[in-house]
Amino acid sequence: EVQLVESGGDLVQPGGSLRLSCAASGFTFSSYWMTWVRQAPGKGLEWVAYINSDGSKTYYVDSVKGRFTISRDNTRESLYLQVNSLRADDTAVYYCATVDWWTPHHWGQGTLVTVSS
């Protein structure tokens, strides 16, 4: 059974940084593209970033380019999202998900990032 467990969300001040993690199990992690998707409180879903299976290629939504970095460690079966220069509008639940043909398939339960002073 595919399991994805996110962690690392916290309350952080504007301009601050966090590193979100996603621990994967139940599938061959190194074979799959992965993605982060976020959801602001009471709002819809927003795709944030993709990373290919070996971590050599990354893609981002325009609003986070230069501030967020997606990465992975296939030996640890873990996905990461380094979020820097945080703004109030980055406040959201951040989900990791497996990807098949650009489509998020299996999702974790999410981790909440709150940006506030």
Added chain:
Amino acid sequence: QSALTQPPSASGSPGQSVTISCTGTSSDVGGYNYVSWYQQYPGKAPKLMIYEVSKRPSGVPDRFSGSKSGNTASLTVSGLQAEDEAEYYCSSYAGSNTYVFGTGTKVTVL
């Protein structure tokens, strides 16, 4: 990277059918057969219900079906059940390794 357009709400009585539309452009919905639909309950993670326009993942009831015509995709839920009351989001590949979600539709079972 504009969100796909969905109606804010839809409703139907138990046993009836409800159809949700998802309108994009030729750069996303109309340009690729990578349209998906997700079901989300409050406080829970989204669940994939339909992918590649009309395919159902294992375990998803065949009451859920998807289709596409031009720049508009649709999700139909037949034989509505109380458990189908949830938020539904469409999504699509949008080219250049980017992805876009819809605005969401709240389905109410009357």
